[in-house]
Amino acid sequence: MILKRIVLGVFLITGMLFNAADGSAAEKKAKVGFVYVGPIGDHGWSYQHNVGRLAIARTFSDKVKTTYVESVPYGADATRVITKLARSGHDLIFTTSFGYMNPTLKIAKRFPKVKFEHATGYKRSKNLATYSGRFYEGRHVVGLIAGKMTKSNILGYVASYPIPEVIRGINSTIIAARSVNPKIKIKVVWVSTWFDPGKEADATKALIAQGADVILQHTDSPAPLQQAQKNKVWAVGQASDMVNFGPKAQLTAIIDDWNAYYINRTKAMLEGTWKSQDTWGGFKSGMVKMAPYNKAIPADVVAMAEKAKDGIIAGTVHPFTGPIKDQSGKIVIPAGKTADDGMLLGMNFYVEGVDGTIPK
Template sequence: MRKPPAPAAPKAHTLTRRTVAVGLAAGLGTVALATGASGPVLAADEPLKVGFIYVGPVGDFGWSHQHDQGRQGVEEALGDAVETTYVESVPEGADAERVLTQLAASGHDLIFTTSFGFMNATLKAARKFPNVKFEHATGYKRADNVSTYAARFYEGRYVIGVIAGHMTKSNTIGYIASVPIPEVVRGVNAFTQGLRSVNPDATVKVIWVNSWYDPGKEREAAETLVAQGADVLTQHTDSPAPVQVAEEKGIYAFGQASDMTQFGPDAHLTAIVDDWRGYYVERTKAVMDGTWESTDTWGGLASGMVAISDYNPAMPPEVVEAAEAARAAIESGELHPLAGPLRDQTGQVLIADGEAPDDGALLSMDWFVEGVQGQVPK
């Protein structure tokens, strides 16, 4: 569920085994390939063309970076049988629809659209090109040629919450939040539940930056949280700026979407890693062998779509053991990160003891649990 940084001209790249770049986006020219009225016409011996559009730069070391790692996984797994294209820093709205139309018209058989805000553009392009398969990340609207997929990041956030509860001394955790959508809200809540499961006195201070990728705002928010007493930082934003601040201040932090150890070797405790490789390879193979169908996928720790990176050696063995126990319980289904009793910030029980929210409740979550300082903007 991604929103773009400040709009910039999209950059398009076609990568084959020879790494050749061509322009596809607005202002970068076009590629002339034979197309039919409803989709590309390809020779039998041509590679399957797979396109990806990203809301941020592949160098964000977060969300878009990890999707591009998945694209590279398709190249590595399927070799010369595929040719992949990616377009980075695509603003949501008309620009996204234009880029998707260009990709579909230029011979791409399968297109992954990797931001929640690309949803309507994906549906519009899919209607124009019914023979092209589309995969939309974190969306909920499907069609015969549109699938949706997402990851249960909140499962990983519970695990790092457990770690934070053990590692904090101030009992104040700083949380840099991106935009107030259910994905982010339930992540804050799951983190807080994990935190308070081992340290009931700890609280979470949230600062919203209203962007998925803005290193300047992320740094400012991190510094503000440290000034307010936070000795552990976590984030649902995509740059490594908060980890860098933690390294400078001598405190701890968690990476987002990818292992960010390189940006704070002493500070970085671990990271929630988005691993799209398996899904991208599987869905590309399904197009190749004719078994692709419109589906909805929401994978978590058990599926490998969400992973936890290596632990910092600074973590005592008992903290590693607690984190691993939480992860194993979530993977087995024994533990739901947002199981009741779940209280809101006023103390009212919204999820009863022994119950767990269904997917509908998770996908519409717009309230914070007890222990969170800050509000969900309306």
């Protein structure tokens, strides 16, 4: 048995050496690291971030080496992974999920020379920038289409966690939907995960059984869309164009396009002009895009959706324009006013038309 242990030991040590060699061989190239919350094959959120990473690798193929760690759980694992990236000579590290906020901040303090970027968070420091997409702009367009396409006047929403990002999306959808059809209600099911195809599909089934005929999702797998196709109801893809999973069901999809942002920030890092800042890009900067519309959507509805999108780009349309009431009927955004970014970022109430209460 001793021989076997020796063989095993040698095996492990070579493995470690390989790891170490990996760190030193790329000395000349700058290193950009990514931390993903899901697998890059989720075909949603993490997939799109990885598309952005590949764009960096293509654009700066001779100057930059990119690495990534996928499916990193929140908490101690995140701290460990981010620390390891910082320690192994990365110059710029993107942590791409809300739950990485505190670990990223803590580690950024410990590694002042490394530059960090945290997606969807709000805590910044000298070497920690934040960035996110104004996905609620996409949800506004989706809400308009859903409002026109529903027959049952019930929209179903598969939601992940009750954070402002998700609540804002629900509100943006229902405000837009009710602007074209005031009878609409939205039912929300929280699945307490970003990624579990089975559970997301189960939640979709529950919503359809309760009358929803347009399924919206704020989770990362294509399972809700696929389930919608099976039950012959409409759905909207999340984060990337998921049309393959439900060609008949997908009305459109909200696409997160990080490519331009990632390339710009890597360029700034290479040129030494990188600064900590906050970026919140929408349709205008191209960070949020709409996938091609389903052919089954009537032309006037598509025209309305496109008009809203153009209006948002031009600044004449704002998804949160008053008067907007919360569930109790209290006016939260007065007529003629729009919600400012502060209100949007901290949104923790449902507007009128949402069924149920926000889990506390």
